């Protein structure tokens with residue numbers, strides 16, 4: 001994946017997609033597959049905002065059944081099934097436990113009804129995707145970290161999980177391969193209009209601060225929380241912040257859906273790269289969209305919620321990492337801003353302004369493919385192009401063409417022969433799909449690259465070098481926060497960070513001065 005800012009201003013485009021999160025990535029990929037000439041720009045790194053700060057679930061959203069949002073749940077579950085099929089390396093099933101305690105808000109019968117409806121809406125006949133009930137002993141065997149006091153049993157049900165930042169990256173790579181011009185660190189500064197209709201924009205290269213004009217017949221803003229900073233889109237959205245903490249491993253391969261005792265809200269404990277992802281909060285956000293952080297109150301809320309269920313409570317000293325993201329909700333016609341963010345629908349809408357610019361408002365990672373197909377349908381209608389959407393049935397760019405379990409087993413054997421430990425191999429294949437072949441070739445020429453970068457985490461040095469060389473890295477934190485989420489899964493020491501930076505300095509052609517600047521950029525994440 002090569003970055004080429006100059007290529008953007010030498011030619012007219014059919015479509016300019018502004019905003020490199022999941023909505024932009026699906027839109028650019030879909031449009032490029034339909035033969036449109038596409039420019040896809042992101043002001044920072046790919047997925048640097050909400051699309052790397054989610055709960056990483058591809059899910060229907062069991063809790064939305066409580067608000068009778070059956071349409072949204074059904075749509076998301078349909079997408080879940082489709083994505084599990086089209087991207088088995090990128091999106092994998094994850095079972096969730098739901099304990100039943102005496103005197104909890106929802107009793108066993110209510111949960112049984114909800115889970116039966118959830119399975120029905122999913123229309124997925126596979127036994128691995130159906131819910132099950134366990135008695136207290138069996139449930140505790142699945143989740144030994146949970147308190148057994150007043151435990152009456154529990155259910156498990158199926159959803160799916162991904163690495164959100166890499167999902168965006170793979171789709172961006174797919175868009176590039178299909179002919180789109182995809183440039184990160186490229187900001188849309190202002191729109192250009194002729195006779196009241198937008199037909200281009202001034203864009204800025206954030207790495208050199210140069211500005212150029214770009215021409216595009218159609219323009220789509222998939223700018224997430226930045227929609228709230230400009231007219232007309234600020235009137236169409238409402239923002240809410242969600243925080244996650246990375247905590248020590250207390251789960252096996254199954255997640256938990258729990259209810260916070262303080263306010264009855266649902267939260268998750270999810271296994272992720274060997275640790276536990278705890279989240280999320282959901283509070284109205286009216287601050288600076290460029291600075292979204294986890295506050296003490298968010299941390300206290302999440303720890304208290306988890307400690308209501310854990311045999312051995314967590315303290316702040318157990319926190320390994322944290323991140324915060326902002327959800328965009330479409331603003332209801334009759335403003336009900338008094339209702340809590342958790343009660344607002346996650347549904348999505350496309351709005352078109354008087355100057356012809358389209359704005360994607362709200363949504364979920366899970367349903368973003370289908371929503372992006374609607375965006376591209378609208379764009380094609382404006383351009384007079386009749387070309388159907390191809391993403392529904394197309395395998396992901398890095399998905400193996402063979403049967404997935406056979407491919408996975410053969411690749412794991414190959415990894416073992418190369419000296420890669422089994423856990424690292426599993427994550428490597430999920431992270432890179434068929435691109436793993438190139439990583440294996442690196443190890444064949446230098447067997448030391450099969451070693452882990454840091455002993456506690458399942459990422460190997462060959463993976464780091466592959467990402468540094470091939471995945472459009474501009475800054476060290478692109479590499480260590482999103483391509484491999486090292487900076488949030490552990491607190492690297494200054495020494496570890498320096499050694500990693502030195503390794504990648506050569507492929508990234510960094511001078512000593514640049515190397516020093518890049519290490520400085522990562523200072524907020526390292527151990528002091």
Ligand SMILES: Cc1cc2nc3c(=O)[nH]c(=O)nc-3n(C[C@H](O)[C@H](O)[C@H](O)COP(=O)(O)OP(=O)(O)OC[C@H]3O[C@@H](n4cnc5c(N)ncnc54)[C@H](O)[C@@H]3O)c2cc1C
Nearest residue numbers: 019021022023043049050051054055057188224242365366
């Ligand atoms: C805490 C939390 C948990 C969530 N969990 C889940 C989940 O488990 N499953 C799920 O399906 N959904 C989940 N969601 C929802 C999901 O994450 C979002 O719907 C999705 O990531 C939004 O993607 P987006 O592309 O619209 O926005 P973003 O990912 O925010 O991307 C917008 C991009 O636009 C760029 N941009 C802005 N202005 C400009 C400009 N002028 N020029 C160039 N670029 C610009 C930004 O830099 C940014 O990268 C969660 C959301 C939150 C907050």
